[in-house]
Amino acid sequence: MEKAKANIDYNNTVIKLRGVAKSFEDYAVLRGIDLDLFQGENLVVLGRSGSGKSVLIKLISGLLKPDKGTIEVLGNDVCCLSDKQLRELRIRIGFSFQNSALYDSMTVRKNLEFPLVRNRTNITRKEIDKEVEEVLEAVGLSQTINQMPVELSGGQRKRIGIARTLILNPEIMLYDEPTAGLDPITCIEINELINKVQQQYNTSSIIITHDLTCAKSTGDRIAMLIDGQFQRIGTFEEVFHTNDNRIKPFFDYNFTQ
Amino acid sequence: MDTVSNTPTPAQKKGNTFRQRLGVFFTDIYKIHLFILRFFREAFVPPFEFKELVRQCYEVGVRSFTLISVTGFIVGFIFTKQSRPSLASFGANSWLPSLVSIAIMRALAPLVTALIASGKVGSSIGAELGSMRVTEQIDAMEVSGTNPFKFLVCTRVLATTLTIPILATYTAFIGLLGGYLNVSVNEGISYTAFVEQFFQPLMFLDFTASLIKSIVFGFTIGIVGCYQGYYSSEGTEGVGKAANGAVVTAMFLVFIEEIIIVQITSNFR
Numbered sequence: 001m002e003k004a005k006a007n008i009d010y011n012n013t014v015i016k017l018r019g020v021a022k023s024f025e026d027y028a029v030l031r032g033i034d035l036d037l038f039q040g041e042n043l044v045v046l047g048r049s050g051s052g053k054s055v056l057i058k059l060i061s062g063l064l065k066p067d068k069g070t071i072e073v074l075g076n077d078v079c080c081l082s083d084k085q086l087r088e089l090r091i092r093i094g095f096s097f098q099n100s101a102l103y104d105s106m107t108v109r110k111n112l113e114f115p116l117v118r119n120r121t122n123i124t125r126k127e128i129d130k131e132v133e134e135v136l137e138a139v140g141l142s143q144t145i146n147q148m149p150v151e152l153s154g155g156q157r158k159r160i161g162i163a164r165t166l167i168l169n170p171e172i173m174l175y176d177e178p179t180a181g182l183d184p185i186t187c188i189e190i191n192e193l194i195n196k197v198q199q200q201y202n203t204s205s206i207i208i209t210h211d212l213t214c215a216k217s218t219g220d221r222i223a224m225l226i227d228g229q230f231q232r233i234g235t236f237e238e239v240f241h242t243n244d245n246r247i248k249p250f251f252d253y254n255f256t257q
Numbered sequence: 258m259d260t261v262s263n264t265p266t267p268a269q270k271k272g273n274t275f276r277q278r279l280g281v282f283f284t285d286i287y288k289i290h291l292f293i294l295r296f297f298r299e300a301f302v303p304p305f306e307f308k309e310l311v312r313q314c315y316e317v318g319v320r321s322f323t324l325i326s327v328t329g330f331i332v333g334f335i336f337t338k339q340s341r342p343s344l345a346s347f348g349a350n351s352w353l354p355s356l357v358s359i360a361i362m363r364a365l366a367p368l369v370t371a372l373i374a375s376g377k378v379g380s381s382i383g384a385e386l387g388s389m390r391v392t393e394q395i396d397a398m399e400v401s402g403t404n405p406f407k408f409l410v411c412t413r414v415l416a417t418t419l420t421i422p423i424l425a426t427y428t429a430f431i432g433l434l435g436g437y438l439n440v441s442v443n444e445g446i447s448y449t450a451f452v453e454q455f456f457q458p459l460m461f462l463d464f465t466a467s468l469i470k471s472i473v474f475g476f477t478i479g480i481v482g483c484y485q486g487y488y489s490s491e492g493t494e495g496v497g498k499a500a501n502g503a504v505v506t507a508m509f510l511v512f513i514e515e516i517i518i519v520q521i522t523s524n525f526r
Contacts, residue, residue, distance in 0.1 A: 061400050083404075091402040101397035104388075115401035121304075168401070 003195055006220050007202070012039035013072075014172055014204045015060060020069035021228075022055055029055050031228035032069065037172075037206060042198050044207045044219030046239075048250070051225050053208040054098070057174040060206070061095050062086045074171060091119050094165030094203070098177040100157040102149035108160055109145050112136070115168050131167055138200065139163040139193060155186035159193060166201060173197060173205040179214045191217045212251065224250070292484050299404070300411040309408060313416035321377045321424060325370060329428035332369055333435025336360060341443065350444060354454035357436040362463050366429035368515060371474035374421055375507040379482040382413050383503030386486025387496040395487070410487060414479035421475030422468055429467075466522040473518065474511050481507040 015037035022030045029052035037043050047053050058064040059071055062078045071078040076089050103111050112132045116123060136142045139159040149157060158178060165173065178194060179187040191214050197203055198218075207218055215222055216236050223233045226246050232239050240251055337357050344350055386409060389395050398405040437451045482503040489499035 058396075063396055063399065087402045087404065090400050093400065095397070095400040097393045097397055099392055101393040103394055103397075104392075114398075115403065119402045164397075164401070 003217055004199060006040055006042065006198060008041045008220060009039040013037065014039050014074055015206070016070075016072040017060075018070050018072075020056075020059060020066045020071060022052070022059060022064065022066050028228055030059075030066075033225075033228070033230055035223065035230065035233075037204050039204050040198070040202060042194070042205045042207060042218050042220045044209060044215040044222045045225055046210060046212075046215055046222055046250070047225035048210065052228055053210075053225055054176050056225070057095070057176060057206055057208055061090060061093055061174060091115075091168050092171045094162075094168070094170035094173045096158070096162050096165055096173065096175045096178060098180055100149075100161035102152075102157055102160060102164070104149055106149075107145075108136075108141075108147050108149070108152075111149070111160065112164055112167055115164065119168060135163045135167045138166065138196075153186075155182050155189065158182070158186075158190055162193060162197065166197065169201065170203060173201075173203045175205060175207045175209075177209055177211075178207065179209060179211045184213075187211065187214065188217075190214075194218045226250075288488070289480075289484055292487075293480060295406060296411060296414055296480065299407050300415060304407075306408050306412050309412040310415055313412045314420050317374070317378050317416050317420040318424065320381060321370075321374050324373050324377060325424055325428050326431055328369055328373055329366070329431035330435040332365055332428075333357065333361060333432030333437075334439050335435075336365065336432075337436040337439040351454075353440055353444070354436070354446075354451050355458045357440075358433070358455040359458055359463075361429050361432040361436070362459055362467055364515075364519075366432060367425045367467050367470040367474060368511070370421060370425040370428045370471065371478065371511045372508060374417065374424065374475070375478050375504055375511060378417060379478045379503040379507045380500040382417075382479065382482030383485040383489075384496055384500035386410075386413075386483060387489035387499030390487065390489050391492060391496055406487075410483040413483055414476060417479030417482075418472055418475040421478065422471035425467065425471040425474075460526075462522065462525055466518065470515070470518050473514050477510050477514060478507045481510065 013036045015035070017033055017035040019032045019034065020030055021028065021032050033056075035043075045053050045056060055064060059066050060073060060078065062081070065079060073089060074092055076085070078086070078089070081089060102108075103114065106114065109132055112135060113128055116128055116131060132145070133142065136145060139162060141156055141159055141163070144152060144156060144160065149160070152160065162175075162178075173194075175194065178190050182190065194205065194207065194214075195218055198205060205218075207214065209215055219236060221233060222236050222239045224231045224239055224247050231244060231246055232242060239247065242248060337353060340356055340360075341350065341353060344352055344356065386395070389409070395405045395409070398408065433452075433455055436455075437448060440446050440451055441448070485499040485503040485506070489495040
């Protein structure tokens with residue numbers, strides 16, 4: 001399916017990274033990166049395993065702290081926020097984990113209710129049920145409402161994970177490897193869901209992946225992360241048609257696969 | 258370049274390892290103190306997770322109930338049986354209920370309950386939180402605007418602190434039952450007479466000390482299990498280590514606390 005034209009506001013930067021560096025012991029994962037995400041945009045971060053893609057979105061959501069640089073999300077400097085302020089900011093950010101991270105001990109319904117009841121204190125039972133049903137319908141999994149996560153397939157778990165983040169109507173979505181470990185048809189369904197979320201919920205998203213099909217079908221811009229730095233940022237075509245020897249092998253290998 | 262001179266000798270290696278281990282040990286002590294301080298800072302500040310606390314209390318009670326019932330009964334029964342010959346040699350069989358009551362109330366009930374809870378509850382908390390850490394469920398809670406420390410740690414530590422004293426009291430009564438069965442078979446004493454003699458030597462201090470001990474043990478089991486699980490390293494190996502660490506550390510600390518509390522309470526007798 002062709003990606004519909006996104007409504008991007010280039011005057012409104014929702015995420016701004018400047019000179020962000022992060023090391024783990026002696027290994028420098030990110031070496032002073034700069035990045036802008038515009039309102040309504042889907043930005044795909046491509047890179048090899050271990051290149052620091054997941055670290056990047058963990059820094060944005062405040063799960064990790066950078067060694068250097070500033071991270072501004074929706075006008076807030078993530079590094080300078082108190083725990084309470086960070087929690088309030090996180091409600092505006094949806095994070096879809098690589099392994100879905102569904103709560104094993106809870107049913108799908110309880111998984112979806114969990115963020116809702118904790119962040120909206122005055123919500124009634126009727127409203128909770130309505131919102132849970134609506135978000136399940138949006139991801140096309142209404143029938144799984146009373147199932148446990150262990151009873152779901154990989155694709156279903158991903159979609160429920162996305163639904164759990166959507167229930168709080170986030171302004172920004174962070175997807176960590178949304179298509180990893182899924183069959184090609186489920187990958188297409190997830191890619192369509194990511195585009196649907198962008199259109200329906202008007203979100204700005206960062207999609208971390210090394211799946212070129214996912215990158216091509218969901219991304220408005222692609223950022224190529226190599227050796228801890230963005231080597232190239234642009235549309236898929238711009239990044240794809242490059243003579244840069246550090247980038248070319250990544251595309252060649254993926255397409256021969 | 259002289260590579261030989263740069264290679265650490267076995268003695269240097271040993272020194273490094275020892276120094277590193279010592280460093281890790283003190284870092285762990287520092288981190289666990291911070292963890293305990295964080296618990297006191299967050300557990301008694303709203304919003305409270307009452308529903309989860311009740312669920313955890315139920316889990317702690319149910320998980321240990323059967324094992325504690327069986328063990329408590331056996332401890333009471335065997336202790337009575339093993340003590341009889343010693344008392345009989347002085348012709349003091351009638352003191353058996355008093356001896357059993359002092360042993361069970363002052364030491365055995367809280368200690369046996371704590372050891373069983375360390376194995377059943379502590380390991381379960383360590384493994385559960387460890388697996389939640391590994392599968393990013395704790396991170397998922399954090400990014401959804403929930404405080405995972407309050408929801409997962411505070412509720413579990415409060416649950417063990419509140420439930421283990423109840424379980425210890427229950428163990429004492431089951432131990433009493435075991436002791437009574439043995440005494441009634443051998444001495445033919447009535448239940449009323451046994452209970453009367455059982456409670457006769459006990460003082461208010463015995464009940465208080467037993468209660469305080471159980472509260473301290475419960476807190477220890479909860480905090481150690483949560484600490485091990487909450488900070489478990491990534492991977493399935495980390496989950497196993499968290500569960501194992503929770504049991505071993507909690508049991509060790511329970512014995513140390515037992516010695517300290519006994520020393521303190523004996524000053525008040």
